[in-house]
């Protein structure tokens with residue numbers, strides 16, 4: 001953990017603050033609609049299925065599968081240049097939502113569509129923890 005993290009940081013909104021507080025405790029929380037049961041991620045102000053603003057937070061299993069991915073070898077924005085190559089993936093979470101995240105701890109050639117992944121937490125500053133994924 002460092003306070004010299006030089007990459008963009010999330011800007012939590014009142015409807016996503018609980019998600020970001022959860023990540024600090026290394027909990028991956030998903031917003032579940034109390035009306036229809038839909039789970040949204042990222043968390044929105046209201047349910048994307050029925051527009052309800054009533055929700056509960058449920059802890060995700062952290063399990064998912066890679067739907068698709070892209071590896072950046074060159075041309076990343078300056079803050080990410082030294083991370084090249086890195087892979088961003090669309091991940092189908094076990095709970096339903098599809099999310100974008102970074103795959104860590106694997107070489108690009110090891111990553112495949114359909115691979116099982118699990119969430120890991122990266123404490124990037126003293127008050128920001130990001131959710132990333134690794135192959136299982």
Ligand SMILES: [Zn+2]
Pocket residue numbers: 033034035036037038047048049050051052
């Ligand atoms: Zn709903």
